[in-house]
Amino acid sequence: MKATPSVSKMQRVRVLLPLPLAGAYDYRIPPELDIRPGDFVSVPLNHRSMIGVAWDASEAPEAKPVAEHRLKPVAGILPAPAMTASLRRFIDWVAAYTLSPPGAVLRMAMGSTAALEPPSQQAGWMLAGPGSNAQPRLTPERQRVLAAMRPGEVYAGAPLAEAAGVSPGVLRGMADNGMIRPALLPHANRFTRPDPDHPGPQLGGAQAAAAASLVAKVAARRFGVTLLTGVTGSGKTEVYLDAVAEALRQGRQSLVLLPEIALSAQWLDRFKARFGVSPALWHSEVTPRTRRETWRAVAAGDAPVVVGARSALFLPFPDLGLVVVDEEHETAFKQEEGVVYNARDMAVVRARMAAAACVLVSATPSLESLTNAESGRYEALDLPVRYGGATLPAVETVDLRRTPPERGRFLSPPLIEAVNATLARGEQAMLFLNRRGYAPLTLCRHCGHRMRCPNCTAWLVEHRARRQLQCHHCGHTEAPPAECPECGSANSLVAVGPGVERVLEEAIALWPEARRLVMASDTLPGPAAAGVAAQSIQDRAVDLIIGTQIVAKGWHFPHLTLVGVVDADLGLAGGDLRAAERTVQLLHQVAGRAGRAEAPGRVLLQSFSPEHPVMQALISGDLGAFMQEEAAIRRPGHWPPFGRLAALIVSSEDEREAERTARDLGLAAPGGEGVQVLGPAPAPLALLRGRHRRRLLLKTRRDIAVQPILRDWLARVAVPNSVRVQVDVDPVSFL
Template identity: 50%
Template sequence: MSATRVRLLVMNAALGPLDYRVPEGVEAPYGSVVVAPLGPRQVTGIVWEEEHLPTLPVPESKLRPLFSVLDVPPIRAELRRLIEWTADYYVAPMSAVARMVIASGGALRGPATMTEYRLSGGMPERMTAQRERAIEALDGEQATIRELAGLSGVSEGVLRGLVNQGVLEPVEVDVDRPYPPARADFDAPDLSPEQAEVAERLVAAVGEATFAPFLLDGVTGSGKTETYFEAVAAAIAAGRQVLVLLPEIALTQAFLSRFEARFGAAPVTWHSSLKSTERRRAWRAIASRPENGGAQVVVGARSALFLPYAALGLIVVDEAHEISFKQEDGVRYNARDVAVMRGYFEGIPVILASATPALESLHMADTGTYKKLVLPSRFGGAQLPEVHLVDLTEEQPGRGAWIAAPLRAALQDRLAKGEQSLLFLNRRGYAPLTLCRNCGFRFQCPNCSAWLVEHRLSRRLACHHCGHETKPPETCPECGEPDCLVACGPGVERIADEVAEILPDARVAVVTSDTIHSPAKAAEFVAMTEAGAIDVIVGTQLVTKGFHFPELTLVGVIDADLGLEGGDLRAAERTYQQVAQVAGRAGRGAKPGEVLIQTRHPDAPVIAALASGDRDAFYEAETDNRRHAGAPPFGRWAAIIVSSEDEAEAREAANRIGATRPFLDDVHVLGPAPAPLALLRGRYRYRLLLNARRSAELQKVIRQWLGGVDLPPGVRVGVDIDPYSFV
């Protein structure tokens, strides 16, 4: 007998659970996505188990009927449990987590068609060079006008002219047409004995179809991707779906090329740059089983973790140490950790792959919670690069310069040999600070307590926190002096200028999120580098991840001390990971690699560990420091961020929260204090930091504490469990 009433989780945190009547003849099982009335409006909700979503009972006579049950598969119980866990662990509204699951509104509207075009066989009345080029390029192709324009290299206007003359004919197609299938046996690689042994373990885990978290710990260039591809192949062969999480959208294009070469078809992608029709098609394919034409493999950013997979069989988190897996607003979740929990609820293996694992992941492996698999050497006989320190207190670059003599000489040597070099500085733009040499005026963001960064390539001053931009003025806004602005400190654009002075004939590429802002741009950069059209790459953390260039034999780290500045609790670990990862770009082919690390603190433990290559010694020392500090993984941190557009209101609210703090043996509260970034996007910010023992019920303490404080409507209170950012 079908249910006559249902409880909904609606997509509005302020409303809470709502009960409705199910109209006669309508089926609305748990997980159904429905539309229901709310006053004069309509709301979207998910049918939920009453025992998992308690609320006060509503009499049958007061229940309003559902409007409709949407034509999408019900959200599976495993995903509903993940929504509950994520909301509970990260102290977030369940509705905010659920919104990530039904993120594509278009996908909820049922089947749809769209118009594509193909050559009809006819010819235009008048042939032009562009029309001829289009007809030649589009033989056998069928796509939208925009896509055909990209394939043919002519404008959409030219193609619409061909449509009007009947040369291109319209074809009505299903928007949700299946993706080309991947084949597990398309091009199986020859693995080394080390890789084959690890791959065998992973393939067996896919076959067992039980929860099994693995830490795949392999040095840079050891072939981790090819190794876990064997587990992906096993899942495809078994008719199960695979999710591969990547930390950066810019990495996807290189990965997609490798995937297509191995499996004969591209995977389904999911990231913020997809058009709405692409998101809809991907979402509906993911919600369908592979045997019914559904998605087989999904490659995406962290939000892909919450999609409604119909038959998930494996999750891979590549570059699992990356901090970009941590969401810093909205639901502040860590995709690495939530991926493990999704694997737990789904009952499937999860692979965390990294050359520099997070200390928390290593601790989980050491305690036996994760199974550790190691690839200790590079594939194909390639050797790890030699690492040398350049002590900047002895090898000073000179006034107005940032590249010391040993690194200058190494750059000149590599260019003479026809080899490629990479310079790393994790600072976008030309200079981090611009001031007036006459009166000392500094350009500050009007919305944030941060300096504006000069970008000479785009001729702008920009805030990297809120996105505010302005053109550099002709005169100082403070004293009116013309031609008085001076750049202070280096960014990657300034380093690129210095490279051009040292190597006037070198072809230099600046690689940052400003220049590589889409998969297409990344593909263009990779193609140019592989073709030898770039001699020196100057980049930020974007170049530390995933790229494989056999001719790149020199890596120079401009300022290894930069990441150690500030009060970040993970600063040493993060510095080690970034520098080790960028060092791993050198010597990945047959030619040996060299890494030069510029530093003013050669004796600092993290710098010494990078020089000696003794990763284990660094991690042991960092583990001891964390243990003594009660920091993760031995203790727990949480942050409470209080903000308002009114500074006095934010301060008063933070003080009111601080005055009601709990006094417990296992939870210690620090603050409130102004956040290091005290003004962000026009809101004044205060922070409280909680340090708790592992045994403390931290989330319960926070809920009870904040639930008893009454605050003005202009105040926002955010909770960050396991914070990575402390600004």
């Protein structure tokens, strides 16, 4: 195999900088530097120093390359592991697919500047060695120190003094006498290698067969995608952890992506039970120091298994052998700001470029992944029964038209009776409502004025516990006014509709003796807090759980036997393409929290439309038939996954500028067979964070690539500096 040529022979190098620039810049290579693609380098840029990556030569030569004498020299090479060729290709691919500047994608892969510098070493002590002429007096203390040390090894001062039973002053005296000498401690790897043969749970039947199939795919050391499905509690995690064990045996690294809130102590406990140690973690709560150490450990191959949120996809793995996307249907894998990408789809690309096996995991897989499995692009494995003989919960609807709650209340009599019976048996119950705060709307009972966000097209949500009205889009908060801002009526503002705080208020009145816990992003801001809450539920320190979608993320609550969904119709409102699919996924996941141990589970769905296909699919448990019906609805109109979508979101602080640019884009819209442009039209959130927004939607047949069309379209319209046009390829949100 031919070695990678040094780009020094060319006298110039392309350097990609972590900035939203169109591409790499050319720099001159000083004679004393030998730079190769992937090296992290320091370069001058506009009177400052920047760190970038020596990039590969462009396939398309520049029309007018910069003259040699005008090139600025590279200042130096950083002592960090070079970025691998597969990661560089991945960055270029993501940039091209999402129409993002390559430097913006690079920024996600570089970690912090501090991670590129070698970590500082601590000072210790080692034996002076045979060359020393020192012959000092050997006291008992000094003899104990010498007995605790071995030639060639470096010891930290405090542990050495403690092991020998002496004071640190004895060590300093021995150094003065030439018996020992100062030395730098070697870098310690903070991640203990997981043991692939550590005794774990015994898999049987379908679980064992699925695990064997995944193990074989990892052992083959080539790319392939497997969709692992199964009912909630069927042992999917234990199955794919067997694939992680095989990657460890192969000496390759594994990446497991999870929705961030699911990165809790519960999942980590399952990993530790399987491998004896914890994995490397990568998510928003990780400290800057840990991020630096983890990034370097991954780059050096010293972090064999990384479990993280979507940004972990851009870590510098030198030999990635397995990529797992757990809860692959989750919209949390879509990044909506900056570089807009879906980590699930990009994980497949990352695995392909690393010749790694890829496993997508879900109890409620997305229609996109199901379609890929049916077409043969993905292999499918299914676990039809719960692990350990546990049974699935019985799902029923409560028709709110026939048995409505009391006036001003939100829990129906059948649901209240079910909670009463559950608590009386000493079991746990959950009330689920996917809405934070106390109430989603505050209005004046006299004039009808609604409290709105000044920065967004959104109502302010009342958070009564904090005595605030808050916008859940931009974060704006204000105190509830004593009188209506519109008509001036005093004490006329009323809360409309329920949030989890209002359900909690009702629960306190109904079950004052019950120990309650609210699980929402307001009360559990990150994985650590969520893990503490889950542990309290496992320890039976909680009787009644009231939660938002956080409670649907793969938790195991052995003593939870009743789940009551307060508003099962909530996700079906509006014109979202995937509203029914998302609702059935969310409610099925929530329902799956019930009945994990000996006691059977029960799920009650409060609904004004119990005849809706979503409710009927949940009752029957036949999600496959529901997805087939969804596919039949989307296929004729070439809606995803049977067609392609790309959105252009035009925004500006000046509404007229946004309107004018959107109009110009509409006039320049592409056409042709199989290509359609919808809009421009005001976005559902026409004002977001102070910016006025318009949307256009490009819709094509599945066999038409949208990126060339988008590039040509955008090139035909002059966009003012005051206007931003965000491109969202394969949108999952239409706000």
